[in-house]
Every structure is written in structure tokens, then in C-alpha cells.
Amino acid sequence: MGERAPLWHRVPDLAALELLLAVARLGSLGRAAAELGISQPAASGRIRTMEKLLGVPLVERSPRGSRLTRAGALVTDWARRVVEAAEAFDAGAQALRADRDSRLRVAASMTIAEYLMPGWLIALRAARPDTAVSLLAGNSQFVAERLLAGDADVGFVEGPALPPGLDGAVIARDRLVVAVAPAHPWARRSAPVRAEELAATPLILREEGSGTRQVLDDALGRHAAPLLELASTTAVKAAAVGGMGPCVLSELALTEELSTRRLVEVPLADVTLTRRLRAVWRPGPHPAGPARDLLALTRTPTR
Amino acid sequence: MGERAPLWHRVPDLAALELLLAVARLGSLGRAAAELGISQPAASGRIRTMEKLLGVPLVERSPRGSRLTRAGALVTDWARRVVEAAEAFDAGAQALRADRDSRLRVAASMTIAEYLMPGWLIALRAARPDTAVSLLAGNSQFVAERLLAGDADVGFVEGPALPPGLDGAVIARDRLVVAVAPAHPWARRSAPVRAEELAATPLILREEGSGTRQVLDDALGRHAAPLLELASTTAVKAAAVGGMGPCVLSELALTEELSTRRLVEVPLADVTLTRRLRAVWRPGPHPAGPARDLLALTRTPTR
DNA sequence: TCCACTCATAACCGCGCCTTATGAGCTCAT
């Protein structure tokens, strides 16, 4: 990932990107400025600065408003993805900041907190704008402790078993995916990989003791032989993208890489690497109130 | 999507997020500062500002370096997604700016330019850092014109037919997906939806004449009855998320919504809504040089 | 013809962030 020049000198800041989205939506610099609470000249200047930075005219100004140019429409679409990521960031950060007196206190495993919670929080904010959520993240045991100690109202964990002393419901299934760089031989295979072949192949994996590792060993009926053992999802992906070998990770962690084809999924023949994602709570009736709202969002439809 | 307070007051700017990633990777404020070309106090201050903004300590400082706190690790993961979106933005913008004297001139349909090109450009930059790419985006006819006029070396189009006068190869298949908000009855269906039922249901669609619309009408054997006709992918998604009804869009456009479950895919019984994505070029031998490099990235493995 | 709307220009100003210089704390090697 070696960059020559810093990214933030080539990408407009979030305020400018959001302004561009507002201009696209409202069709006027002035109205966009008003919506964002800045003056019209400020908006005008910002867009101008952005156009100079990108070297391309983005909006066509006319006495009756402003429309995006063709390039502007494209840039706006790309900008939207940055802003959406920023919104997910904000939703997560807000929950992290919110103190223990929140209306809804959630504890979640790292994987779920990382990949699913921001989306859920955004959806929850849309459905129930007045629900303040706080988020604690840790491993399954940590989640169970917080729940039992009364520090959290709902928890989310991944793994084969329901933690002892808690009630819960399966909300989704998480599939582990074997993925390789497009240049890897397995990317071109016509036949799916069979369990024994997978077990015999050195893989790039999370460290021993991780949930991923556990599921994989169970499914293969023995210990997978690691080519590399890395401590973070990010490091595993980077190694696989670099062509070091096949990696095994949750599909949650791989969505991005698979859809842009930085990595390619390897079809498997006689193994199914799934684990359950569960919502958990203190024993008793199903949670009510805000917790119930959140669960309604997360529960997978019967399929 | 009404926000009460502006987003950029609650989310650190890109420079700060990238700094956080550098700190996570390098384990030291000072080294991160050096990598980004700023002074150590500037980095220290930036992180501090970010912690104050988020209301959560992010890094644990020690005389031997800085490590992320648990919350910091989570924030960093969320930050990584923002930065990745910004990198895609940059890759696209750079190609838009690059003048006609680039080494590789690409023309692409809007959908492909929007969803696939940034990823391809990033991959190409990783593989061949010295290849300057320029990008022109328009509809299929526009792409064909640019190629035939010699203004572009390779093109990418979606649609059933190869544009007349060009050679090409199918690089991927794009599936149209019927999706509904999680609250919609179809989200809970156990039985897949059949063609006739789909045809009889008012749908949220792109406007007449769009590629999406064409494929849908072909597959249903008649004109789909639109509930709403909207001019942009974004508007269609927003309407569907708002629960107005089922929408039909490329899976490329829906990846994000489906994985965060803002929308749910509706399984179909006896219709397959696919269209081919093609690379196209002027008649003759397969492109060589930079164009060939790009095609190698985009071609789907035989599966 | 004049009003209502668009965006652009100009002049001013203040906040924010960066810089350099320095200090304090910890670890380790000599």
C-alpha cells in the first residue's frame, strides 16, 4: 500500500463531499449551502476548490440552478460511498461514546461490532431516532460477563454454542470463505476444492483460539496446517491479496475484497464452514423496548 | 436521510483517520507522523483532538510506543473503510482528470464506471504503478463512439449485444436482483417469487430505456408495470429502503444495502435476470500493453 | 420593467493546525 503523496491532498474533505451530494440532490448551490448551514459563497468556493483539486468541472452553473456534469455525477457517486462509510463510522463512534446511562446498552463480539453494528445502528436511528445506544465490544466471554453483570441489555456473539447462563436466538449464519488472489491457481479451478485437499493445504489463518480457527478445525476434523498465522483480519487479507496463499475468513470480512475481485472465492465441495450469529440476553422473557427494536432489525427472515 | 447536526463535526477528517491507521500499523505516534510527513506534536495533537471528538481514548501511550485500546481498534476498523472509500474516490478522480495523453484510455458505461472501475484502477495501480489511466463514462453508444473514433483503447459495456463494429469478450455477468425492505412481506416469504407474480407486481424501477429495464422486460416477456420510475440508482434504492415496494437493480448497486440488510433479496423461481458485462475494443487482435493488463484484472475466471 | 432567483467577486477576519523548541518519563546498555 505504498502511496507517494498523502491521500488527503488529493481527496476533498468530508464537508466538501457532503456538499456535493447536497448540490446533486437539491440542484442549487445556495440551497445546498443553506441545508448545511453555511453561506452561499462558502459553498460556491468549496465546489470551486474541489473542481480545481480534481481538475474536472463538476457542476454546470446556470441562473436557474446547478446541475451535475457527467463527470460530476460519477464523482458524486464515488463521494456517496465515502460519506456512507463516514456515516457508519459516526454511528459506531456515537455508540462507543454514549455512556452507560443510554437507553440501550449493547455488548457485541468484535467481528459483529466491526462489520454489522454500524449498519444496525444506522437502521435503528432511522426507525427510532430517540434511542441512544451504547456499545461494548469484546470476545464472547466478555459479552456474557457484561450481560450477567447487568452492564448490557443485549449481546451478540458468534460461535457454535450459546454461552452458559444466557438465553438467545440465532439471528444469522456466518459463512467462512476460502479466498485467493485472482492470480492464484485455485482462482481458475473448475472443480471445487474438497475437504481433504483443503486440510492438506497450508492456509493463511487467524491465530489459534480465534472463532474462525475453531470452526475450520471442526469442519476439517483436524487441525488445519497454517502457512501463516496472523493476529488481525486485516493482516490475513493483506497476505492473501499479496498472493501468499489461500486464506479463510468470514464472508463479512471479505465482502469488499470479493466484490472488487481483489480476492476470489474458492468453491468447496464437501465442507460447509458456517457458524451461527446469536443475539443473547439474560434468561427470561424476550427483551422488550429498545432491545426488541434492535433485534427486529437483526433477525434474518426465515429463508 | 435528515441529519440534525452536520456530519463533518462528528467525524474526524480523512487526514486524522489515515493517521490513526498509521499509528495502528506502526505502533508509534512519532513514526506515524514521519510517514505522513508531519511533525510528531502535530500527530499527537491530532489524535488527541480525535479522542476528544469521539469521547473515547483511542491509543494507549507508553514510553515504548502507542497501542490501540479496544475501542481504538474498533474505531480503526471503521476508519479503514472510510479511507478505502476515499482511495477508490481518488483512483477514479485521478482517471477522470488524466488527459487524453494517458497511456491507457478507457471508456466505460456508467454502471461499470461507478461500481467497478475504482477497484480495477486500484488493482492496476498496484500491478503497474506507472500506467496513467484516463476514464470516459457514458452509455453504450457513447463508449462505442469513443472507441471507433480512436479516443479510447478499451471500453466496457453492459447489455445483451456486442455493439456493432467492435470486438469484445464477456468479462462478467451482472445479475439483476429484486430487493425489498426487511419490513416488506416478500422479505419473509419462504417460497420464491415466480415470473408471473413479479410481472403482476408494481415495481420501483429505473426509467424506460435503461439497461436494467430492458433486461427485465425481456425476462418477463412483457413490460413490467412500474410503481415508480426514477432517474437514478440512488433514488430507486432510497424508495425501496423506505418501504415503497420491491425494486429491481443490479447486484453491483445493491451489495452494500444487502450486506447491511437495509434491503433483502427476494429469491426468484423461474426467471434469471442476468446481463453480460463486456470488454470491447476496435476489431482486430486482442489489445496488448496496458489495455491487456487491465483486461487481465477484469476477466472472470472460468467458473 | 422590475422582481426573484441564480451564482460570483471582494474584503475582512478569526480559528485551527502546523511548526520548532523544549521537557519529562521510561528502558536499556555500558
Add this chain to the structure above:
DNA sequence: ATGAGCTCATAAGGCGCGGTTATGAGTGGA
């Protein structure tokens, strides 16, 4: 033990970006 070498924090000063208000120019409709 003690000082070198690393860490991060604090302090003081200055520059620049991006904001504001005030105004003007252009266009279209009443």
C-alpha cells in the same frame, strides 16, 4: 549508576484556509 535513545506532552508563535457579510451581474418570469 548514569547517560543515550526512544517515547509522548507542552508551550509559543505564525501562517493560511475557509468562513462571513456585502455587493454585483446575469437570466427568466410576472
